[in-house]
Amino acid sequence: MQNKIDQNPKPYRAWPIFWLAFMRLFYVSIFERALANYLLWDNIDLSTLGFITSAGAMAYIFAPILGQYITSKIGIRNALIFTSIITPLLTGLQIIYTEAWFLIICRVSLGLVMGLYWPNCMNLLSRWQKISTREKAKKNFRNFNFSWNFGFIFGLIFGFVWTILLNDYISLRISWCLSFLLIPVSFFVNRDSVIQIPKEEIQIHLEHPIIEEDFKMIAKKNSKLTMMSFPIVFSWIGIIFLATSKSILQFTYPVFVRLNSFESYSTYLVQGGIQLAQLAGLTLINTMNVYKRKVSMLSSFVVLIVITFTIFYVGSIWYIGIIFSISGLFFGLIHGTSMKIMLDYGAKKNTGRYSTINEIVIGIGFGVTPIIAGYVAIINIYLIFVYIIASGIVFLIILVYLSRNIKRSKFVAP
Numbered sequence: 001m002q003n004k005i006d007q008n009p010k011p012y013r014a015w016p017i018f019w020l021a022f023m024r025l026f027y028v029s030i031f032e033r034a035l036a037n038y039l040l041w042d043n044i045d046l047s048t049l050g051f052i053t054s055a056g057a058m059a060y061i062f063a064p065i066l067g068q069y070i071t072s073k074i075g076i077r078n079a080l081i082f083t084s085i086i087t088p089l090l091t092g093l094q095i096i097y098t099e100a101w102f103l104i105i106c107r108v109s110l111g112l113v114m115g116l117y118w119p120n121c122m123n124l125l126s127r128w129q130k131i132s133t134r135e136k137a138k139k140n141f142r143n144f145n146f147s148w149n150f151g152f153i154f155g156l157i158f159g160f161v162w163t164i165l166l167n168d169y170i171s172l173r174i175s176w177c178l179s180f181l182l183i184p185v186s187f188f189v190n191r192d193s194v195i196q197i198p199k200e201e202i203q204i205h206l207e208h209p210i211i212e213e214d215f216k217m218i219a220k221k222n223s224k225l226t227m228m229s230f231p232i233v234f235s236w237i238g239i240i241f242l243a244t245s246k247s248i249l250q251f252t253y254p255v256f257v258r259l260n261s262f263e264s265y266s267t268y269l270v271q272g273g274i275q276l277a278q279l280a281g282l283t284l285i286n287t288m289n290v291y292k293r294k295v296s297m298l299s300s301f302v303v304l305i306v307i308t309f310t311i312f313y314v315g316s317i318w319y320i321g322i323i324f325s326i327s328g329l330f331f332g333l334i335h336g337t338s339m340k341i342m343l344d345y346g347a348k349k350n351t352g353r354y355s356t357i358n359e360i361v362i363g364i365g366f367g368v369t370p371i372i373a374g375y376v377a378i379i380n381i382y383l384i385f386v387y388i389i390a391s392g393i394v395f396l397i398i399l400v401y402l403s404r405n406i407k408r409s410k411f412v413a414p
Contacts, residue, residue: 012128016188017121018143020084022151023181024117029155030162030175031091033254033267038168039098040258048100050374053251055104058367059111061360067115076120077189083116084186088179095172124189149279156272163265229290230341234402236361237395238297238338243365245304245388246331249274249324251373255381260317273325281332285340294403297337298396300330305392308385 039049071079090110094103121144128140155175162171254267285293307323314320376384 012124012190013188014128014140014143016185017124018147019185020080020117020182020189021121021144021147023178023185024087025148025151026155026158027091027175027178027181029152029271030159030171030178030268033156033159033271034163034168034171034175035094036254037163037257037267038172040254041168044100045374046255046377047371047374050251050370050372050377052100052103052107053374054367054370055107056111056114057363059108060114061363061367063112063115064119065115066112067117067119070116071120075191076124077191079116079120080189081183081186083113084182086113087117087182088176091179092176095176149275152275153272153279156268156275160265160268160272163268164263229406230294231402232341232345234399235338235341235345236357237399238334239361240365241301241391241395242331242334242338243362244369244391246274246327247366247369248373248384248388249327251370252377252381252384253321253324255377256317256320259381262317266317266321270321270324273321274328274331277325277328278332278335281329281334282336283332285333285336291406293337293340294406296333298399298403300333301392301396301399303330305389305396308388308392311385312382 036049036053039052044052067079074082087110090106090113094106159171159175162174166174250271253270257263257267285296288296304327307327310323311320373384
């Protein structure tokens with residue numbers, strides 16, 4: 001079967017998608033931190049900052065639906081070109097005029113525009129894997145995941161340096177200029193074409209399958225999908241706790257920095273630490289068997305609850321920055337296990353509805369939480385962490401009960 005795929009491969013250029021992913025996260029990671037710091041030092045109301053922070057994530061809940069409709073009319077390549085052109089314009093407007101209502105409009109628009117970007121990148125990767133060898137498909141997905149992750153991490157590193165040498169406002173302008181690099185790269189994306197899929201079943205094993213087409217191809221005949229041993233609600237609980245808890249850490253650290261009159265550039269280091277540690281957790285989860293994934297997820301809940309407790313007793317900004325960064329590892333373990341469960345359910349039942357639900361849950365978690373956190377922080381910033389402790393304990397009890405039948409002796413392979 002693999003030879004049949006190799007005999008008549010259709011050419012495609014993968015590198016434009018990798019570079020688009022890298023550059024988008026590179027400039028966004030700088031812009032988002034610099035904008036939050038700039039607004040905080042401009043003494044913006046915390047509840048207003050919560051609305052501004054969450055506006056894009058809230059809009060993205062509905063963006064894939066709108067993006068799918070527009071893409072069906074203009075094609076994938078034109079959709080990617082359009083979003084690459086409109087993104088720098090909407091980004092630049094946030095620098096020119098920083099009134100809250102205007103920023104919210106811009107960020108909602110950006111959130112909707114993302115519906116033309118990420119889903120279409122996934123669509124292209126899916127098309128390529130249908131005509132690629134197993135090794136090539138794995139390489140494409142590995143490179144894509146490394147592209148956006150390292151774009152995020154390197155962006156935070158450069159943002160840190162620029163903020164030290166310059167200031168947050170200049171960092172905003174530099175990152176905005178970088179966003180224009182999306183435009184020329186987008187024109188190198190292949191024109192839309194119809195890919196003929198061989199009638200034989202194509203089995204491609206991906207390190208991180210993440211879209212509906214992958215669900216239909218990762219299942220092996222006559223094999224047991226061991227992650228199906230978890231009920232699907234196990235995955236949803238993990239995702240909602242991940243999204244809300246991580247969102248709280250991302251929102252509160254810049255507030256702690258301002259309250260302690262600490263330098264704003266530390267926000268880049270902490271955010272970068274969280275992301276790098278989360279990437280390590282996501283990578284580590286792939287080496288575990290089913291039972292170890294269960295243990296790692298339950299243990300991550302326990303550690304995050306304990307870490308949050310310590311915030312009430314240790315008020316040092318240095319300590320908070322370090323434990324926030326370490327928390328990324330446990331977010332990665334929770335995320336990895338939750339996604340593995342979702343993917344196996346999608347593969348077994350040949351549907352993408354589980355992925356859709358996960359995206360909605362993530363959007364709600366990252367979108368709604370900063371709004372609530374902004375209002376709570378006005379009263380007492382430490383009250384926000386009560387949610388992590390209370391919800392973490394309740395969710396942990398539920399997860400232990402749901403996974404009570406998953407024992408070490410039953411599963412020996414990932």
